[in-house]
Structures are given as structure tokens and as C-alpha cells.
Amino acid sequence: MARSQTNWGVLLDLSGPGPKHAQLARALRTAIRGLEDGAAVPPSRQLAADLGCSRWVVTQAYAQLVAEGYLDGRTGSATRVRRIGSAAEPKRPVPVEQPRYDLAPGLPDLRHFPRQRWADAVRGVLTTVPHTDFGLPDPAGHPRLRATLADYLRRVRGAAPGDVLICGGVTDGVTRVCRALQEQGITRLAVEDPGWTRLRRAAANTGMAIDPVPVDGEGLDVERIPAGTRAVLVTPAHQFPTGTVLSPRRRADLMAWARDVDGLVLEDDYDAEFRYDRRPVGTLQGTDPGRVALFGSVSKTLGPALGLGWAVIPPQWTADGHAPPVLDQLALAGFVESGGYDRHLRAARLRYRARRDRLVAALGNVHLSGVAAGLHLVLHLEREAAEVVREARAKGVKVTDLDDYRVAPGEPALVLGYGNLADNAVEPAARLLREAAG
Structure with missing residues (x-):
């Protein structure tokens, strides 16, 4: 904007705390909000004369506002206003109307997250945890939660958990195992079709080749697992998304397949706690712990935001990773031990x-x-x-x-x-x- 239209010496208020160039930058921010995009501000020498200050004060203030995106300074051209909210600023995403x-x-039902009981568990951890637990965490998870979950899985799911690994969820656990499989030359993974897309993509992102296998009224069609494949990902207790249960015949066929090919079954036990017409079937892992890696989490029981899961993996397929925060692990351990999780x-x-x-x-x-x-x-x-x-x-x-x-x-x-x-x-x-x- 031309000088004749704006009396910058009157417009700018250089009062307030801080050095002179900071006062000027603050005053300019306020002043240029009323100007159009592309309007010119005075040359630094001219504005310094109007304000009775050194040119260095003005150049420092201009440089600060250029860095913040308020001004656009180009060699050989006037310094101009570049309005925040104009093309110079990334456009804000258009809000997507949420469905009713x-x-x-x-x-799960996030309205019924057990806030008070979880808060009590967190408070109990903070008041009783030894100071040593604030040090470097065990990558496999805190021993207390590992032991607590081993007892839970044995009692509730009929698992045979020798060594429970704490992870960030089922996707995290499956990703680790896929890396371990590849390290030992197994590069193909059979998956249920249809199946949980996120898990399939996570496995593919590790470099595994994906072999889709049809699902029918009895669950995964074991006979259609391609030759040469030695690992398969299944949801036997309640197939996602068809809602079928792997039949006794198919369970036997699947375990026979794993023994014949010297392979591994990855069992996603994602919501087995919720069966309404009868008790849920026990885990495959409990029938052959050396051939099955079992995965679970609290995503479908408490909420995915907690980022707490577990895996029971045969020793030869265990891969390194990072466990969730120790205090969260201990809160879950206390919640389970108190009976709050069962309730x-x-x-x-x-x-x-x-x-x-x-x-x-x-x-x-x-x-x-x-x-x-x-x-x-x-x-x-x-x-x-x-x-x-x-x-x-x-x-x-x-x-x-x-x-x-x-x-x-x-x-x-x-x-x-x-x-x-x-x-x-x-x-x-x-x-x-x-x-x-x-």
C-alpha cells in the first residue's frame, strides 16, 4: 500500500516489552492484518526515518515476519503482505460432516470405557510402583503384565502361554512375526479372503507376498492354501468379517497343514471374549503352542487408543520391537488383577x-x-x-x-x-x- 495511503509512523505502536525490533515486529503483525494480500510495506530506510530508529531495527523486524509468512520479501522488489490464510498458507481441510x-x-462401546476403574488403576501404579520401573523398559514388556496376561489367557482362552510378549496391538505383533519369518526364508503369507484389510496391508508392507484364501461357512478353506506357503493368518474363533467360526474339521486340517509344511499359524484372537450363544471356542494356540502364534489386544474390549496388545510366539519366530509405556502396562496389570477387567x-x-x-x-x-x-x-x-x-x-x-x-x-x-x-x-x-x- 502506498505511503500516501498509510501513515506508518502513526499506525505503528512500538510500546510494550522487549527490544525495539521485537516491538516493531509485533506492531507490524497487527497493522498488516488490515491490508490486502500483495500490498507493499515501506522500504526499510523510509520506515526507519518515519519511526526515528535505525534501519537495522526495521530489517530485523521484516526478516522475522518473512520467516513467519506475514511478508514476502524478494530481491529487487518491494516487500509485500502475504496474508496468513491466502495461497501462501496451506488450506485448512474442509470439515467432513460426521454421520448421525x-x-x-x-x-467397542467407547461411551462405556471404565474411566473410574482405569483411573484407580493408574493412580495405584503411580503410588506403588518402585522407582526402578521409571528406568529403561524391558522391550518384551513389564514382567508383571506378562505374568498377569499369561494367567488370563490360560484361564479365559485355554491358551498355553509360555512367554507372553507385550506389543502395541495385533498389527504390531503380526508385523514383528512377519519380519522374523522373512529372516528365516519364509516370504509368503496366506490370509483369509475376505479378511481384516489393515492386517493384510501391514504384512505386505514388511515385504511378505500375500496369498488370499477363500472363506466359506466353515471358515478358512485349508485345502486352498497355495503350495509353497508356510505361514497363514486366521481369525478362527470369530472370522472377520464373515462372522463364521472355524469348524472342528478345519481346525484339525489347519494344524495338520502346519505340521506337514513345517509352518506357522498366526492366530488373531481379536474379539473372542464376546460370544453370546455359548462359550467361545478355545484358541488354536492351546492345541499346538509350537505351531501357533497367538495375538490379542484391548482394542475391542476397552479401546484402541490405549495401544496395548500381546503376543504368544514360538521362540524361533520372535522378533524385536518396543513395548508400550510401562505405566500403561502396569495399569492394565492392576486392572486385570483386581477383577475389574472381568467385570x-x-x-x-x-x-x-x-x-x-x-x-x-x-x-x-x-x-x-x-x-x-x-x-x-x-x-x-x-x-x-x-x-x-x-x-x-x-x-x-x-x-x-x-x-x-x-x-x-x-x-x-x-x-x-x-x-x-x-x-x-x-x-x-x-x-x-x-x-x-x-
């Missing part, structure tokens, strides 16, 4: 069972599949799933296409998660979904 009803799978799971099991029943009833006469377990079910459609997803979203309902978890497209279906759906939202969400699917 979220039926995407993957989350939380019992209450959650009742809540999810009732919510699933309500959702099934509210959806009415539709084709659903998946055993009464976990936090999701599958809705089969008579029209393109992608169209239903779009129409449901337009009505404020977020749902997920089953094809999102497939390697190749298949019959149209949706995966409906009800874990984090509020109880009073079940009927209205189901009504809008029926309208979109119809």
Missing part, C-alpha cells in the same frame, strides 16, 4: 448381546449372517452394495461394503458394526438403512 449413525465395524467384560457382553438382538429385530426380514458373537454382523443385499452405502450416507448412516475387506469383489453385502452404536440409535439407524437398501 455410525455402523462401521471395529470399535467390565461381563457387563459389555450383556450390553452387546442385547444391542445385537435389537438390531436384528429392527432390520426385520432381511438376510443376515454371522454367529451371535463379536461386534458386527453381515447384511446380504439384492442390489449393489456401493449404491446402498452412498444412499445410506446421504441419510446420515455410515455402513461398510463387504468388498472393502475382499481381495476381489463378491456378492453384495454390508458389514454392520454395532459395538459403538448408542442403544437409542439402533431403531432409527435400522429404519434409515432399510430405506437405503430397499
